[in-house]
Amino acid sequence: MFLSILLLLLQPAEGANSTLSCYDDQGNTVDWFYLYKLPRPHEAPREEGLKYLLQEEKSEGWVDGSVLVEDTSGALGRTVGPLYEEGELGYILYNDQPPEKDRLENAHRSAGHTKGVVLFDDKQGFWLVHSTPHFPPLKTEGKFSYPESGTQNGQNFICVTYPLDRFETIGEQLKINQPHVYDCHIPESLASSVPSMVNLCKENQHRRNSSNAPPPSYSSANRSVSLLSLGGKEFISFAKGAAFDNDLYHSWVAPALQADLLVQFWRRSTGILESDCDPSYKVLNIQLLSPGQKLTFKSTEDHSKWAASVSGDWVCVGDINRNEAEEKRGGGTVCHKNAVVWKAYRATALQCDSCSGAVEQCETALLY
Ligand SMILES: *[C@@H]1O[C@H](CO)[C@@H](O)[C@H](O)[C@H]1NC(C)=O
Ligand SMILES: *[C@@H]1O[C@H](CO)[C@@H](O)[C@H](O)[C@H]1NC(C)=O
């Protein structure tokens, strides 16, 4: 009895004024997490398509999610949930495949191929980059949920907690990506800290009022910046606009990280770029995956877009598939150097397309 009163006193009142941060499955604030939503195996029940693996600073690689990804008590629900509460919150929801409740539904074809959530208050917040269509619901929906359309395929999420003063730079990166913003609000009290976010939100509202006009274009075709998380860890954001007109991974990320890359991306589209061994750094397409060595699936069942370096411990999670159309779309990736995270992602890639055209163990494919 006494203990439960004490617990009540120690907890903030239900719903109000939550700390805006990435959260783990237990409800602890974390500096960052990576979440791998697993694909639903053929003819398996719906729940199998809502399972996920999680890793954060304290995990030694992938750990089974303690609930289903749609659950409000899981890492994703706890992190995104505060978006639906009252308070002085700044937020930007963007997705080239917005929820059906969005008045414009499908984003203009020239808008960025990019999906994410930014949520912050006068102290801190998070930037969640992900691959899930129709996620998350608009704020007016009133609560967190996960779309049915996101159950079938694999999906990836990277969440990083940042102090308020990083969000201006994040807004600048988003602008380069030309996102389809389907819901946003920057309260007056935060506006002077994040003018880039204010502009992004205004421009999109204006665009929505004046029919489905293409997004404004920006002069810079691409920019990478180093963002320090609240915990002081470095995350590199690579952002490109439509004008970049080249393969994000081979022309930019691999030479910037000075490493060959293994890339997982959505294969079921036209104009897929083949593995590229030309000339300095190799970029190989992953064919077969097994995160945590439990479930094994093909790249065609995985909507995730991530890359692991062959050396140097880098992992990047982001927006862009390797296909011709997306060379001319905005979008980017967030890279971080961490030996434990790298090992987990690198071990996920079992088979790759070699540059000779054969499907082989990724190690063997790299020899060509
Ligand atoms: C867009 O329309 C809404 C009402 O539908 C209005 O409140 C808002 O000021 C308009 N925004 C712009 C930028 O025109
Ligand atoms: C833009 O991308 C090119 C590679 O295509 C790279 O060399 C250059 O440094 C990038 N620019 C910025 C500002 O990051």
Ligand SMILES: CC(=O)N[C@H]1CO[C@H](CO)[C@@H](O)[C@@H]1O
């Ligand atoms: C600073 C802040 O966000 N305050 C909010 C705390 O929660 C109450 C009740 O939900 C809101 O009214 C405040 O605006």
